Amino acid sequence: MMLPRGRDPVIVQNMTGRYGRLHTKLMLDYGTNVAAGAAPGKGGESVEGVPVYDTVAEAVAKTKARASVCFVPAEFTLAAGVEALEAGIELLVIITEHVPIRDELKLVQLAQSKGATIIGPNCPGIIVPSEKVKLGIMPAPSFSPGNVALYSRSGTLTYEIAGELTANGHGQSVAVGIGGDPINGSTPIQWMDFVQGMEETEAVVVVGEIGGDAEERLARHIEKSGYRKPIVGYIAGRHAPKEKKMGHAGAIIYGDYGTADSKIRALTAAGVKVAKTPMDVPRLVSEALG
Amino acid sequence: MRLYEYQAKSLFKEYGLSVPKSILVHDLEGVRGAFASLAPPVAVKSQVLAGGRGKAGGIALVDDPSKAEHEAARIFALPIGGEKPASLLLEEGYPHEREMYLSVTLDRGERSYVAIAAAAGGVEVESMRGKVIRKVPVEGIDAGFAAEVASELKLPPGESSQFVKVLLSLERLAREKECELAEINPLAVGKDGTLMPLDAKVIVDDNALFRHPEFAKLHPEDEFEGEASRQGFAFVRLDGGIAVVGNGAGLVLSTLDLVGDAGGEPACFLDLGGGAQQDRVEAAIRLVNRLPGADRILVNIYGGITRSTDVAAGIRAVISGGGLKPLYARVSGAEEEEARRMLEGTAVKMYKTAPEAVAAVVKGA
Numbered sequence: 219m220m221l222p223r224g225r226d227p228v229i230v231q232n233m234t235g236r237y238g239r240l241h242t243k244l245m246l247d248y249g250t251n252v253a254a255g256a257a258p259g260k261g262g263e264s265v266e267g268v269p270v271y272d273t274v275a276e277a278v279a280k281t282k283a284r285a286s287v288c289f290v291p292a293e294f295t296l297a298a299g300v301e302a303l304e305a306g307i308e309l310l311v312i313i314t315e316h317v318p319i320r321d322e323l324k325l326v327q328l329a330q331s332k333g334a335t336i337i338g339p340n341c342p343g344i345i346v347p348s349e350k351v352k353l354g355i356m357p358a359p360s361f362s363p364g365n366v367a368l369y370s371r372s373g374t375l376t377y378e379i380a381g382e383l384t385a386n387g388h389g390q391s392v393a394v395g396i397g398g399d400p401i402n403g404s405t406p407i408q409w410m411d412f413v414q415g416m417e418e419t420e421a422v423v424v425v426g427e428i429g430g431d432a433e434e435r436l437a438r439h440i441e442k443s444g445y446r447k448p449i450v451g452y453i454a455g456r457h458a459p460k461e462k463k464m465g466h467a468g469a470i471i472y473g474d475y476g477t478a479d480s481k482i483r484a485l486t487a488a489g490v491k492v493a494k495t496p497m498d499v500p501r502l503v504s505e506a507l508g
Numbered sequence: 509m510r511l512y513e514y515q516a517k518s519l520f521k522e523y524g525l526s527v528p529k530s531i532l533v534h535d536l537e538g539v540r541g542a543f544a545s546l547a548p549p550v551a552v553k554s555q556v557l558a559g560g561r562g563k564a565g566g567i568a569l570v571d572d573p574s575k576a577e578h579e580a581a582r583i584f585a586l587p588i589g590g591e592k593p594a595s596l597l598l599e600e601g602y603p604h605e606r607e608m609y610l611s612v613t614l615d616r617g618e619r620s621y622v623a624i625a626a627a628a629g630g631v632e633v634e635s636m637r638g639k640v641i642r643k644v645p646v647e648g649i650d651a652g653f654a655a656e657v658a659s660e661l662k663l664p665p666g667e668s669s670q671f672v673k674v675l676l677s678l679e680r681l682a683r684e685k686e687c688e689l690a691e692i693n694p695l696a697v698g699k700d701g702t703l704m705p706l707d708a709k710v711i712v713d714d715n716a717l718f719r720h721p722e723f724a725k726l727h728p729e730d731e732f733e734g735e736a737s738r739q740g741f742a743f744v745r746l747d748g749g750i751a752v753v754g755n756g757a758g759l760v761l762s763t764l765d766l767v768g769d770a771g772g773e774p775a776c777f778l779d780l781g782g783g784a785q786q787d788r789v790e791a792a793i794r795l796v797n798r799l800p801g802a803d804r805i806l807v808n809i810y811g812g813i814t815r816s817t818d819v820a821a822g823i824r825a826v827i828s829g830g831g832l833k834p835l836y837a838r839v840s841g842a843e844e845e846e847a848r849r850m851l852e853g854t855a856v857k858m859y860k861t862a863p864e865a866v867a868a869v870v871k872g873a
Contacts, residue, residue, distance in 0.1 A: 457765050
């Protein structure tokens with residue numbers, strides 16, 4: 219795991235696409251050092267004054283970037299991810315939605331073998347407000363520097379909760395959208411352990427949703443590892459029907475597997491204060507921080 | 509995408525797995541003829557996607573044609589999980605001694621496919637005793653892998669060699685067709701020791717469908733779900749009266765919870781996607797405005813990088829077309845006040861927070 223820091227050079231894959239262009243500008247506006255773009259066949263072009271190369275390897279060679287933000291469409295995400303990891307990218311943020319599960323598994327394996335970190339796919343990325351750096355698509359005004367680490371399986375809901383925290387005086391040390399797919403490049407447990415070691419983090423907010431058992435696993439991990447920082451949780455989907463994909467590929471209940479109740483029970487039993495609504499999160503954070 | 513049993517079984521056959529002889533019927537007229545060409549007893553099986561079909565009365569075993577017709581009529585009329593079958597599968601019964609369980613499925617927590625097998629199946633996987641779970645490499649398994657599972661299950665030699673073939677075929681199917689789940693429950697063991705899959709459950713990874721055009725024509729589309737998916741919206745139809753529209757899956761899910769907690773019942777879940785451009789908002793509201801059963805619309809949009817005024821313009825475009833159902837909106841983000849002014853004097857009610865908008869739409873105030 220690594221956090222992006224202030225002036226670290228970052229590349230953008232598929233920078234010349236509609237979203238690549240838009241978010242290259244927004245990342246630059248925020249303060250991210252977007253140093254190069256990669257897009258096959260677009261070498262020699264530029265976006266917002268940032269040079270574009272045909273391959274990630276060239277972009278890395280020119281900029282020494284260790285991080286990449288990937289806006290490549292789902293059909294080609296596996297190839298783009300392999301290209302980035304083979305070129306030495308250590309932090310790969312995949313924004314793309316609808317990546318096939320088997321492609322995600324292959325990327326996760328490759329990243330593990332190289333000691334690299336993937337965030338996503340199907341995620342808003344990562345933001346470190348105190349460093350004025352974001353690798354992703356989140357709206358900057360919702361976030362502010364502070365001591366609460368926030369990570370979440372969703373996008374806009376994260377912005378909403380970050381906005382509520384910000385409005386109530388709780389800035390964020392880091393906010394990560396880990397992704398709404400069944401397979402996450404990095405898991406809640408990995409982020410939990412990572413922020414435990416972050417000095418500037420004094421409380422953690424975990425935003426989950428129906429589907430899978432990531433929150434139940436996290437709850438067991440919290441208990442077993444004797445987690446030391448206060449944790450506030452929120453789980454979306456208490457009223458969701460079963461057997462239906464609710465927007466995210468990973469947000470689906472099968473039988474009793476993946477229900478919000480199961481997650482809320484597990485987290486509560488592990489000592490996490492679980493908010494009933496997103497608006498309730500800041501109050502619980504205030505209480506947790508005493 | 510979940511396949512119907514008959515679709516999954518035809519996939520099984522394609523992969524060399526034997527299944528009992530069966531005939532699919534689409535109406536009562538076809539039942540007698542189908543029954544005549546099968547050896548009784550015959551199972552009449554509802555073709556629905558919902559689980560718990562047997563418990564709900566969706567399967568009947570019959571041994572004469574008039575009983576077959578009688579049960580078929582009953583099952584055609586029986587909704588299971590809100591879904592009435594468009595077809596029934598008439599299938600030869602398979603007398604057996606024992607039932608096993610076998611599946612290849614995604615273990616999300618382990619971030620791996622796994623094979624799950626149990627020598628005594630027929631019940632729910634969670635409560636199955638003595639089950640064997642093994643990680644399946646993304647590139648596939650070999651006969652040695654399958655033989656190890658068989659030996660862990662302590663199968664007698666005759667069953668073991670068949671089991672190896674079944675597992676190899678099922679894993680190849682799951683891998684090549686990119687399934688989230690390929691399940692045989694039960695895998696029956698006949699009196700002569702022959703293994704026979706009696707039910708088949710297959711869920712294909714929706715995101716991999718672009719590599720599998722063979723699945724594109726399998727499902728009859730619900731009119732609204734079809735249109736929503738063409739427009740790129742995530743859409744789920746629900747039973748209540750409040751159409752819920754928002755941007756981002758988590759945000760819309762949490763809005764459903766707010767509505768449910770306030771005593772309201774959602775008519776649908778519609779996720780525009782992360783952005784909320786004017787034309788997308790307009791198309792989404794037009795779609796849910798036509799949804800039968802929906803008498804009110806709730807819009808919850810977190811602007812983020814989208815300007816609230818774009819959302820307001822989208823709503824105004826629908827108003828100008830006429831016939832808009834009562835609409836309650838919470839739109840946050842840049843130019844919020846300006847957006848509010850744009851909708852002043854219209855029938856649209858604007859709120860500053862999601863809980864306020866939800867309280868109002870549930871009350872119908």
